[in-house]
Amino acid sequence: MINKEWHLANRMPKNPTLDQRVQWHVEHARNCQCRKLEGKILEEIKKRGIKI
Numbered sequence: 001m002i003n004k005e006w007h008l009a010n011r012m013p014k015n016p017t018l019d020q021r022v023q024w025h026v027e028h029a030r031n032c033q034c035r036k037l038e039g040k041i042l043e044e045i046k047k048r049g050i051k052i
């Protein structure tokens with residue numbers, strides 16, 4: 001299920017920094033389930049001890 005409103009209100013910046021990507025994916029995972037959190041970003045989120 002995609003949270004279209006959230007996506008429209010929260011676009012990924014162009015050429016995002018790692019911090020911006022992490023922040024986006026954390027907020028995304030909290031608000032939308034359209035794709036799984038995985039790979040490098042998931043590792044980075046875990047490494048930073050961020051709770052989803």
Ligand SMILES: [Zn+2]
Binds near residue numbers: 028
């Ligand atoms: Zn989504």
